[in-house]
Amino acid sequence: MVSFFQILFIICLTRTVITTFHSNENLVAVVQLFRHGHRTPVTFYTNDPYSDKIYWGGLGEGQLTGEGKRQQYRLGQFTRERYGGWLPQKYDKSIFYARTTDVERTHMSALSNLYGLYPATTDDIWHPFSDWHPIPVHTADPKVFNTFPSFSCKSYYIERSNYLARNESLAINEKYTKLYRYISQNSGENVTSLREVHNVYDCLAAEHSIGLPLPKWAKHIYPQPLSDLDALYFDSFSHTVKLQRLGTGTLLFEILKYFDDMTRDPTSSQKFQMFSGHDYNIAGVLNSLGAFNPPRSVPFASSIYFELRKNRNNTYYVNAWFKEQSKLKGIRIKGCEIDCPLDEVKHRLSKILIDVKTLDLECQENSQFISTVAKEFYDAFNEEFNSKSKSDKQKKI
Incomplete structure (x- = not known):
């Protein structure tokens, strides 16, 4: 039988883990990637009984649904709760930057997410019956973040x-x-x-x-x-090192370059960067990090968080987390410890990392x-x- 003191110890330990997990005192920068919210099927199979638009509120194929918007809104609220106190309540372009693939459902997912993350407060409120306000979402460089690699590669x-x-x-x-x-x-x-x-x-x-x-x-x-x-x-799509390098290498290169820049000057860029994408993007990054074995389906609104943190001895390390539905799990990057030194992350991913200029050359190799x-x-x-x-x-x- 478990004693009262054992139960008390477990509760205290759990609280300690949660407190440490949510601590943002040593946080320097965050990059978030997520899959868009629930959408209508991109292509219906021949005998699909739900191919008529009547079942989808008149939406066409591959369109974000009301449930997809709600999923992203809740994800934005989760991000706000997780980084509250570190990420200001009020949107500031010098602190936050959002990118998306050039697809309607990812644009709409980003906007829905940002409503949960940045509801209008005080002077941001421009309509008497709504706390929504517009926040810029930028189209990503397709050579860094795209639905799939271009066939030109x-x-x-x-x-x-x-x-x-x-x-x-x-x-x-x-x-x-x-x-x-x-x-x-x-x-x-x-x-x-x-x-x-x-x-x-x-x-x-x-x-x-x-x-x-x-x-x-x-x-x-x-x-x-x-x-x-x-x-x-x-x-x-990303089973081999070469597929990872040509498929997700530029994105990981940009993320780690951004982290490098932030270690030298925390004011050199926004401290939170967001990417709104697809299941391909999430699966490819997980595979590249060594966190897709065994492979699994990527649910709507799944998210990866990369966190750059600073130790008391002024060294930098990376935390990576994967959120799917209500679960949030730490990622051991290529088998590294959860608190993986930034230089070690770069070393373990060195065969995958590639800049855009090199990508253009390697895409055309015989x-x-x-x-x-x-x-x-x-x-x-x-x-x-x-x-x-x-x-x-x-x-x-």
């Missing part, structure tokens, strides 16, 4: 094609042949790879999370094993396909990007 897509053509990747498709056939028969899609599985899973996840009853056939495979397969799909299967994967990527580009142009006309 040929080396990235050759590397990904080679990874998909390896035996370990092909074995996944062979292992789940029966499952693919089951999904194909019921979804109306021709499912032969993780990509097609993702398209079906994405619909089911978006629909289930807002309470829409899933078809009976889907209940046998959702959330598992579809969730695990979806995680493997996102792992394929790379070889390991097999004809790899070349077929690459040609499929090329066809997909050409089709998307043509579709985007038609929408603008």
Whole structure:
């Protein structure tokens, strides 16, 4: 039986951890990355019973929903609570800077998040019935932070094609042949790879999370094993060091360069920087940090916080945290301790870090396909990007 004093000790210890965890006395700078909030499916599968806009309040494909806005608003409130006292209540452009990919749902997610983080106070209130006020959100450099790497980075897509053509990747498709056939028969899609599985899973996840009853056939495979397969799909974007370097290396380079600058002069930049992005961005960064094993699906409004802190002996270290839903967990960067020295972080990520100028050069390096299967994967990527580009142009006309 647990004694009263043991219970008291546990309570005191828990309180101590929470107090230390929320202490911002030694905090110098923070970078936050998050996935946008809940959205409508980007593409509906053929037999999807919820493909009509009536189920989505008239919203089109890939649009942020009311629930997505609420998720981001709550995330902004969490950030405010976590960094309260360190991050001023009033927005100041010299202290805070927000970036987003050039996609509507990430722009809207950032704005919803900022409402939770910076509700209007005193002289910021401009409307008698609202505490919302506009805060700038900037479009990020696509070579640093983008939905996916541009197809102009040929080396990235050759590397990904080679990874998909390896035996370990092909074995996944062979292992789940029966499952693919089951999904194909019921979804109306021709499912032969993780990509097609993702398209079906994405619909089911978006629909289930807002309470829409899933078809009976889907209940046998959702959330598992579809969730695990979806995680493997996102792992394929950043499974190798080269994919991480060409996919997320510039973002991590910019973050650590920013931290370096802040150690020399804490007034050289804003002390809080925010990036509003996608599941690809979160999964890629986690993989690059060695924190995506085993792979897992990235829920809507998931967030990574990088914190630069200063010790009493004037040395700097980094804390990294991953928040998904109500859970917040520390990240051991490439196996480093939670309080990882800044120089050690740079050392452990050195093979991944890359600046934009070097990225441009490495993207055009001559790379070889390991097999004809790899070349077929690459040609499929090329066809997909050409089709998307043509579709985007038609929408603008």
